[in-house]
Amino acid sequence: MMANGFPLKNCRAVITGASSGLGAEFARQLAPQAATLVLVARRAEALDAVKKELLGFPALIFCCVVDLATDVGRNEVLAFLDAHGLNPNLLINNAGMGDYGSFASSTTEKTRTQLELNITALTMLTHAVLPMLERPGGVLNVSSLASTLPMPNLAVYAASKAYVTSFSEALAVELAPQNITVTCVCPGPTPTNFSKTAKRADGTDTNREGQGLLRISPQRVVAEALAALQQGRACVFPGAGVAIASLFFRLMPRGLMRLLLLWRHGKE
């Protein structure tokens, strides 16, 4: 336990990447208890569809259509909060993307977008929102099981998520005395649009061997993440399989890890 935990009742949350997958599910699970939800993503229609689903709940729902991979888009989020007089007490940094395939054959554009979205947007948005975050406050960062090990053919993504986990753990300590709970959720493979976005135009996909044992639903990932935030836990690996795998990866000697990665990579 790092902090007292964040109470979800009547929360005022900003959720990035809320137009699909885990972000949309955060909105669904928060809507029955939240006062305000600000849904952020690029696709206006997809955000509107999530908003329509949630109209029966008391939460006021706003859609903020921006590209978080740009400085302009990130500033637009802040301007949106200001223009609507919104004072969030919870920031969910969920938007993120991957890129399947070798680093050498990746495009500079997709690599740059990944870094901008997974690292820069999460960091700069947190920095900008912290001064306006009402207390008790919460920051929930979506990392990945991939943050616990280097991943050939998903190298930039895994490294970006190692950043997210490390950054979140440090902030959890820094902000606990200020009554701000920081929780990092590290999901394993979860059925969302993630793979569709991560696949390359030439069809390059990832090796899914062993993933079946780790896969759980987006509903369960989000429920475990919100429970951890409420309990003031700094980091959570949803699902028993993912929790065990993460322990295994984190405790494994680096030499053995390299041998395993070489063996698995050789089969791709």
Ligand SMILES: NC(=O)c1ccc[n+]([C@@H]2O[C@H](COP(=O)([O-])OP(=O)(O)OC[C@H]3O[C@@H](n4cnc5c(N)ncnc54)[C@H](OP(=O)(O)O)[C@@H]3O)[C@@H](O)[C@H]2O)c1
């Ligand atoms: N699914 C998995 O297996 C898995 C496992 C571990 C961690 N994660 C993490 O979970 C998080 C959510 O991903 P997901 O699995 O739910 O995938 P997803 O269904 O592809 O959702 C990604 C969300 O991010 C938004 N997004 C992408 N680029 C954006 C941009 N430039 N600006 C603003 N929003 C942007 C997308 O909306 P628009 O396209 O409308 O912009 C979408 O709402 C990510 O951080 C991912 O790394 C996923």
